[in-house]
Amino acid sequence: RLEQGIAELFDSERYKEYLKVMSKFHNYSFRNTVLIAMQKPDASLVAGFSAWKNNFERNVMKGQKGIKIIAPSPYKIKQEMQKIDPHTQKPVIGKDGKPVTEEKEITIPAYKVVSVFDVSQTAGKPLPQLAADLSGNVQQYEVFMEALRRSSPVPVEFKPLSADMDGYFSPKFQSITLREGMSEVQTVSAAVHEIAHAKLHNYGLQQAAERKAKSRNTEEVEAESISFMVCAYFGIETGANSFGYVATWSKNAELPEFRASLDTISKTANGIITDVEKHFAEV
Numbered sequence: 001r002l003e004q005g006i007a008e009l010f011d012s013e014r015y016k017e018y019l020k021v022m023s024k025f026h027n028y029s030f031r032n033t034v035l036i037a038m039q040k041p042d043a044s045l046v047a048g049f050s051a052w053k054n055n056f057e058r059n060v061m062k063g064q065k066g067i068k069i070i071a072p073s074p075y076k077i078k079q080e081m082q083k084i085d086p087h088t089q090k091p092v093i094g095k096d097g098k099p100v101t102e103e104k105e106i107t108i109p110a111y112k113v114v115s116v117f118d119v120s121q122t123a124g125k126p127l128p129q130l131a132a133d134l135s136g137n138v139q140q141y142e143v144f145m146e147a148l149r150r151s152s153p154v155p156v157e158f159k160p161l162s163a164d165m166d167g168y169f170s171p172k173f174q175s176i177t178l179r180e181g182m183s184e185v186q187t188v189s190a191a192v193h194e195i196a197h198a199k200l201h202n203y204g205l206q207q208a209a210e211r212k213a214k215s216r217n218t219e220e221v222e223a224e225s226i227s228f229m230v231c232a233y234f235g236i237e238t239g240a241n242s243f244g245y246v247a248t249w250s251k252n253a254e255l256p257e258f259r260a261s262l263d264t265i266s267k268t269a270n271g272i273i274t275d276v277e278k279h280f281a282e283v
Contacts, residue, residue, distance in 0.1 A: 066115025130244030
C-alpha cells in the first residue's frame with residue numbers, strides 16, 4: 001500500500017507541480033551550504049531577494065537579515081595579445097619582422113558577497129507541499145504515547161520547535177525531541193519516525209564493525225516508511241502524509257532506497273509494534 005501510494009503520487013499533477021517549483025531553487029556549492037548553515041542553521045530553502053519575487057511570487061519581509069554567500073562575478077577586459085596562426089599555432093609575423101598583435105576580450109574569474117534569504121523570511125504565494133496536514137485524535141492517546149515512550153531506546157521529551165519541524169533524534173544527547181502542540185495523530189507519527197531513527201541510525205552507539213552510515217535520503221525513507229507501517233497497524237491514518245514525505249526524499253519514481261530497505265523497514269516496524277503492544281498491555 002505504501003509503494004502504491006507513492007507511485008500514484010509520482011504520477012500526479014501535484015508531484016509535477018512540486019518538482020517544477022523546486023527545480024527553480026539554486027543548487028549551492030558545499031562551501032556556500034556551510035556558510036548558510038553557520039548563519040541560519042534552520043534554513044531549508046534559500047533564494048535571492050529578486051528570485052523570491054520573480055520566481056516564487058514571495059517577498060522578503062521587512063527587517064530580515066540576509067544570509068551572506070559567495071557568488072561568481074566574472075568581468076571582461078580587453079587586452080593586446082599576439083596573433084596566433086590557426087594552422088601552425090605560432091605567432092604571426094608582420095612585414096616589419098615583428099609579431100602582429102590583436103585586441104582580444106578575456107574573462108577574469110572573480111567572486112563577490114551576495115545575500116540570500118530563507119523561505120521562513122518571506123511571505124506570499126505558498127510553495128507546493130507533498131506532505132498533508134495531519135490532524136485527528138488517537139484512541140487512548142495517553143496510554144499509547146506512554147507505550148511508545150517505553151518502546152523507545154532513548155528518552156522522549158516535548159519542546160517548542162519551529163512549525164516546519166515535527167521532531168528530531170539527537171545522537172549527541174541520545175534523546176528524541178518532539179514539537180509540543182501538534183495533533184495526536186501527528187505526534188504519534190513523529191514519535192514513531194524518530195524512534196526508528198534512534199533504533200536504526202544511531203551510529204554513535206554501534207560497534208565499528210557494524211557501523212555503516214546510510215545516506216540521509218535512505219534514513220528518512222526508512223524512518224517514515226516504518227512510521228506509516230506502525231501507524232497503519234494501529235489504525236492511525238497517515239497515508240497521504242507518509243507518501244508525500246517518502247516521495248520528497250526519493251530521487252526518482254523507482255524508489256531504490258525504499259526497495260533496498262524493505263527488509264529493514266518491515267523488521268523494525270514489527271519490532272516496534274510488538275514492543276508497543278506489550279507496553280500498552282502493561283500500562
